[in-house]
Amino acid sequence: MRTIDVKEVTALVKQLCMDANYYLPADIRQSFVQGREQEKSPLGREIFDEMLRNCDLAAQNAVPICQDTGFAIIFAEVGQDVHFTGGDFETAVNEGVRQGYTDGYLRKSIVCDPLRRVNTDDNTPAVLYTRIVPGDQVKITAAPKGGGSENMSASKMFTPAATRETIIDWIAETVIHAGSNPCPPVMIGVGLGGTADKAAQLAKIALLRPADQQNADGFYAEMEQAILDKVNASGVGPQGLGGTVTALSCAIVPYPAHIASLPCAVSIGCHVTRHAAGVL
Numbered sequence: 001m002r003t004i005d006v007k008e009v010t011a012l013v014k015q016l017c018m019d020a021n022y023y024l025p026a027d028i029r030q031s032f033v034q035g036r037e038q039e040k041s042p043l044g045r046e047i048f049d050e051m052l053r054n055c056d057l058a059a060q061n062a063v064p065i066c067q068d069t070g071f072a073i074i075f076a077e078v079g080q081d082v083h084f085t086g087g088d089f090e091t092a093v094n095e096g097v098r099q100g101y102t103d104g105y106l107r108k109s110i111v112c113d114p115l116r117r118v119n120t121d122d123n124t125p126a127v128l129y130t131r132i133v134p135g136d137q138v139k140i141t142a143a144p145k146g147g148g149s150e151n152m153s154a155s156k157m158f159t160p161a162a163t164r165e166t167i168i169d170w171i172a173e174t175v176i177h178a179g180s181n182p183c184p185p186v187m188i189g190v191g192l193g194g195t196a197d198k199a200a201q202l203a204k205i206a207l208l209r210p211a212d213q214q215n216a217d218g219f220y221a222e223m224e225q226a227i228l229d230k231v232n233a234s235g236v237g238p239q240g241l242g243g244t245v246t247a248l249s250c251a252i253v254p255y256p257a258h259i260a261s262l263p264c265a266v267s268i269g270c271h272v273t274r275h276a277a278g279v280l
Contacts, residue, residue, distance in 0.1 A: 002136035003083050004280055006092035009138070012278050013096025016142035017072060018104035020276035021064045024055040027210040028273060031248040035185055044243030051271055065272045069106040070144030072097045072126040073204060079135035090128060098122040109147065129201060143208060143275040149182035149268050155200055158262040167264055168223060172230035174266045175247060180240020185248045187211065187269035188227065193255035196263050203267035206251040208275055215252060224250040
């Protein structure tokens with residue numbers, strides 16, 4: 001059994017919240033470079049140039065890549081041989097979010113009630129997903145999710161008779177219909193299977209897959225490419241101003257499903273689909 005003081009959890013979450021908002025993952029920045037090479041619209045290429053300058057300036061000056069620093073989505077993989085001391089885990093995570101967003105000068109966007117709309121003033125609470133895994137380490141991933149892209153999320157309960165092509169068309173139409181709202185070029189995360197809520201969680205997890213990494217299952221890799229081809233043929237383009245690159249990547253995470261159902265969820269990541277991870 002390994003003992004970890006929850007202060008270490010707070011310190012890591014604080015740093016990850018700031019790092020995720022300041023430093024775009026290298027694979028996503030590289031997708032900008034590749035996207036610019038593929039983009040046929042002169043205006044679209046200019047937008048890619050601005051995107052690259054923006055993420056580089058943010059990293060150089062340790063300032064947010066985007067003014068919307070997002071809802072703090074936290075994924076935690078907790079080793080079953082870990083024992084936390086000094087407090088409870090969830091409180092420690094939220095304290096890390098509070099410190100990160102306050103000390104990191106990140107915009108605080110969370111309201112304490114969906115209808116009363118009073119700001120919590122520290123961007124808490126986080127949306128926390130925790131898994132118990134083998135081992136004595138704790139891996140934490142912070143994935144800030146902005147309102148513009150989150151608002152374009154969608155889910156559909158298909159019947160088991162739905163064809164692969166029907167599902168591809170629905171996913172592509174969902175992204176195309178989003179237009180400029182999620183600040184394209186976008187990353188497409190898809191959860192397929194499980195229950196309605198599980199599919200939505202998987203769609204967010206899908207956005208963590210490196211943009212340059214293909215699905216290990218060739219069946220789903222072909223499906224992802226088909227979705228990308230349809231979305232990029234739409235003409236929405238960078239920032240919705242027209243062009244040939246509307247999406248930079250598509251990742252599908254499948255999960256076993258009930259014989260009577262086939263849930264599908266789409267989580268769209270804006271062009272700065274931010275995340276940072278660390279291990280205790």
